[in-house]
Amino acid sequence: MRLVQLGCGITGLVCAELLESNEDVNEIVLADIDPDPAKEMTKRVKSDKFSVTQVDARDRQALRKLFRGKDLVVCALPGELNVPVMEAAISSGLNYLDFSMSNESIKHFVKIHRMFKDADLTAIHAMGCDSGLSDIMAKHAIGKLDSATEAYIRDGEISKIDGRDFVITWSPLEMMEEVTTPAPIFRHGEFIHLPPLHKREIYNFPEPVGPLPVYNTNHEETRLMPRFIRGLEKADFKISVNDNLAAAANMLRKLGMHSFEPVDVDGVRVRPIDVVTALIPRPIETIGKVKGYSCIVAEVIGMRDGKKTMLKEWIIMSHERAYELCRSNAVGYLVGVGGAIGAELLLSGKVRQRGIVAPEHLPTDYVIDRLPDFEIPVHEETTLL
Secondary structure, rough: OOEEEEEEOHHHHHHHHHHHOOOOOOOEEEEEEEOHHHHHHHOOOOOOEEEEEEOOOOOOOHHHHOOOOOOOOEEEOOOHHHHHHHHHHHHHHHHEEEEEHHHHHHHOOOHHHHHHHHOEEEEEEEOOOOOEHHHHHHHHHOOOOOEEEEEEEEEEEEEOOOOOOOOOOOOHHHHHHOOOOOOEEEOOOOEEEEEEOOOOOEEEOOOEEEEEEEEEEOHHHHHHHHOOOOOOOOOEEEEEOOHHHHHHHHHHHHOOOOOOOEEEOOOOEOOHHHHOOOOOOOHHOHHHHHHHEEEEEEEEEEEEEEEEEEEEEEEEEEOOOOHHHOOOOOOHHHHHHHHHHHHHHHHOOOOOOOOEOHHHHOOHHHHHHHHHOOOOOOOOOOEEO
16 A cells, blocks of 8 residues: 655654554655755654655645545645645545545535545545544443433643743644634524623543643534434533633634735735734654644443443643654644544545444444553543432
């Protein structure tokens, strides 16, 4: 199998490094507009499977050239580029995997699903950590109940660098978009949209993370779980947001600096969001400096043996250990592991569906059983309500 790893930041490089040891893979092209991080990785992980190339993913012709003769593209780019890469994969006859959904792919979900299916291709969509491993933990926990009506995902992170008020450990563009746009929640068959950073609450994450302020944000699980897990009446997603980051995000939104619409600045058309994110250090620039943990919790509520029961499953990783394992941070490592397991399922033929395949469609037990191999055991707690 010949792979293209498109996007070589903290998540893409973890995925590529883990897939390098897969015996079904004999070539991995590391492609990014900035090839330097990929070059550094290949110096550390010496393998004749790797090659590095520079490509601008907005250039459709360049993508088609890159994809020629390949079998799978793993897309680790900002979500706004997912649909163009999907279209290029379809026209080139490649299977596809990515780590997140975009508003555009949600809008055209049925159309894109049909395009992949008609081309006899598979697209594993939104298979990172959250979304991805989070959805799978929710489905796994629900499988231990007799019935379930509620599913919630909680993302908690402690990330500290000396001298910084807050740290963003994944795509600054996607993080800023997430905290400045309305947040969907699913209630009794319909989606309700809350204002950005609508309500601060404290959620007690498992130790060593502990209590953190969390908010509803626009995230894939809220849309995926009710669609692909039967019987759910309530579902949502909340993520920890540092108080300094929340204050900054609210002010930037009020100023319009979260906008993706270009404005004229002395004759130059620029997107305000690009100005903001250009001033935030890229996660790959802070690798090895950030301390703390990332924790993902899936919390489901339903009935078991006639009693109302809440079942939690969670995973946790430290930034320091993620750096030791793959020169990443905890977020990049967890996302990269999710992507690597998804690609492994596709490469091994365990996933044969055509069209878009959501995390909820993947073999749940296989993924849960595989996680300890990457030092990510799944913890569990049951509470009678």
